[in-house]
Amino acid sequence: MGHTQHNTEEHFLNGDNIAIRIRAYRDSDYPAVKKVLVDGGLFDKVWDRRSNLSKKRAYNSRSVLVAVSGKDVVGTVYVSYDGWEGFIYRLAVLHTFREKGTGTLLMRSAERELRRLGAREVAIFVDAKNSGLHKYYKKRGYKLSRMWRSMWKRL
Ligand SMILES: CC(C)(COP(=O)(O)OP(=O)(O)OC[C@H]1O[C@@H](n2cnc3c(N)ncnc32)[C@H](O)[C@@H]1OP(=O)(O)O)[C@@H](O)C(=O)NCCC(=O)NCCS
Numbered sequence: 001m002g003h004t005q006h007n008t009e010e011h012f013l014n015g016d017n018i019a020i021r022i023r024a025y026r027d028s029d030y031p032a033v034k035k036v037l038v039d040g041g042l043f044d045k046v047w048d049r050r051s052n053l054s055k056k057r058a059y060n061s062r063s064v065l066v067a068v069s070g071k072d073v074v075g076t077v078y079v080s081y082d083g084w085e086g087f088i089y090r091l092a093v094l095h096t097f098r099e100k101g102t103g104t105l106l107m108r109s110a111e112r113e114l115r116r117l118g119a120r121e122v123a124i125f126v127d128a129k130n131s132g133l134h135k136y137y138k139k140r141g142y143k144l145s146r147m148w149r150s151m152w153k154r155l
Pocket of ligand 1: 015042090094099101127135136
């Protein structure tokens with residue numbers, strides 16, 4: 001897998017030797033990112049609304065990353081760090097682009113961004129029933145923690 005790093009862009013070849021760029025999200029990417037999240041079953045119409053992504057981007061311009069093939073956004077991942085614990089959310093790759101290494105590239109870039117920000121550890125939330133995903137993350141160095149239920153409240 002080739003890899004060169006530029007200031008805000010990372011260029012890779014994925015497993016099929018297709019050139020993939022990982023770069024920061026821009027507002028004009030929104031429809032494509034939404035499509036990727038819908039395709040991956042991760043889209044939340046409140047959390048993932050356009051204005052929220054703009055705010056997140058204003059806080060840290062690399063807190064939403066996209067994987068681009070040619071001109072097309074084919075994957076995304078969000079990073080979150082405010083000085084306490086690092087989090088990675090919303091890893092998704094278009095069905096038609098899966099199993100070529102793009103998800104791995106996105107995770108690697110997200111982890112690199114967290115390290116750059118000073119995070120020493122990263123946590124992810126994974127569906128408790130999705131053993132395939134547990135395997136996916138375990139293979140990439142993640143350990144299972146004890147079972148938690150997430151709870152939420154409208155503010
Ligand atoms: C999870 C997800 C992002 C993975 O994306 P992906 O681009 O398919 O990930 P990768 O290609 O890096 O890895 C997938 C598998 O394909 C394999 N692979 C990588 N390159 C390959 C290639 N060139 N040919 C065939 N297989 C390949 C990988 O080895 C990997 O298998 P492994 O886990 O046994 O190593 C994707 O399945 C997805 O969008 N899922 C829905 C959304 C979701 O649930 N996200 C997680 C939220 S917590």
